[in-house]
Amino acid sequence: MRILFIGDVMGEAGQEMFVETVPVLKRSLHPQLTIANGENATRGRGINEKVYKKLLKAGADVITMGNHTWDNQEIQEFIGSTKKLIRPANFSAGQVPGKGYTIVNVNGTKVGVLDMQGRVFMNPSDDPFAVAEEIISQLEKETPVIFVDFHGEATSEKEAFAWNFDGRVSAVVGTHTHVQTNDARILPQGTAFLSDVGFTGPYDGILGMRRSSVIRRFKNQMPTRFEVETSGGQTLGAVVIDVDDQTGRAKKIRNIRVDPDHPFME
Template sequence: MRILFIGDVVGNMGVQMIENNLPKLKQEIKPQVTIVNGENATPMGRGITQSIYKRLMGAGVDVVTLGNHAWSNNEILDFIDDAKRLIRPYNFPKQTTPGKGYTMVNVNGSQLAVLNFQGRVFMDNLDDPFTLADDLIAQIRQTTPCIFMDFHAEATSEKLAIARYLDGKVSAVVGTHTHVQTNDARILPKKTGFLTDAGMTGPADGMLGMQPKSVINRFLNQRPARFEVLETGRGVIAGCYLDIDDQTGHTTSIKTVKFLDGQIS
């Protein structure tokens, strides 16, 4: 099976890039499953709303993953339990967190498990993703060996560490959160596909999607600043696509993809 994964959708421009260009991207890549990280999809660049979730699904997305901004828009509490293909990091406290941390997708008779976990280095001190992933993956592998993980984390070392830890147990681990697409797509020794960060979808000329001026001023004066999403200029879609053997769950190919200035690279 072929999976297209698209990194953090940021603001209005990010949602519009998906609506306007995902069909063209899918026509070129021909994925059977399309997964998008939507944790920055609101106009303010934090959280997601029900209408945005429906817009992404209507544009051809199969699963929407989240991250540390999952709860930045309170509206999510009203619909996440009913949104079958919207998942939040699995390692939020189990007893008190709505929603779910993984979902199953039927792909031409085969099952694909899509998991969402969040790192802890330089981020909130959630439950241990390594231990929880072990337990969840052991359970899922009784049903399918095809398992894709969106690991939403700050530290590159933590992203690679969990990928190496789960090498051979999952099909792929792809990082999100830092909004900068990395150049290290590879297949690990036991056939798990890995990419440190898929990048972001939205304003190509911003600073991680934000207006540059306020970010630069923060560095200059060290005072708190309100960051606002850039709404003008070029748009970009960044991510990766990978092929997974339906029988073994092994990744056989993984490549980065970027849509910019009307061109796919």
């Protein structure tokens, strides 16, 4: 089983980079399952149904979310009717629409996809370790292949989560910081780990936002409206993971960056 995971798709620039690049990656890498984080896909905050369908058409099989899940209210109208869009599972259980995990059938192999959110430097949420323990225990009864998008700020929390579930999930890949890390590895019991996959969108912004607004905020500490950068180059952050279908153990993990400084060579 080869899984391709695309980091936070951000705004229209991220959408277009996704539409342009993901088909190329899929032709070259031949993943059986493509997952993307879409929490910033509509104007940099949240996702609506039009953009959700656009990403599916361009090649995503499952879309995960994060702390901006509810920033676009339209999501509440359709998240409950699809298995292909999931939000963090540790959002107030039973209080919000949608689900935090899904199971997809890939050529006869079931794959569990779980979305979690960290608590360190993030908005309040339920304990990700306790919630994941309950869900993973259920998923293990159906499949050994389980992928986790851990949406969090702190590297230590992401690492702790991966080590805690080493051998019980196939991969734990971090999202949220928009900066791809260089720590891809396979833990001793077979769980692939990467602190952050990076993001997909404006390469010449600051974490995807207009530079001038972000710099001004740092210099004067005044309230500033952040908007997605619309000029300059584009970037795409991804990771590809090979997993043993029978055991669920990861066999290989590889970072991917596509931007003006890192052109993708088919």
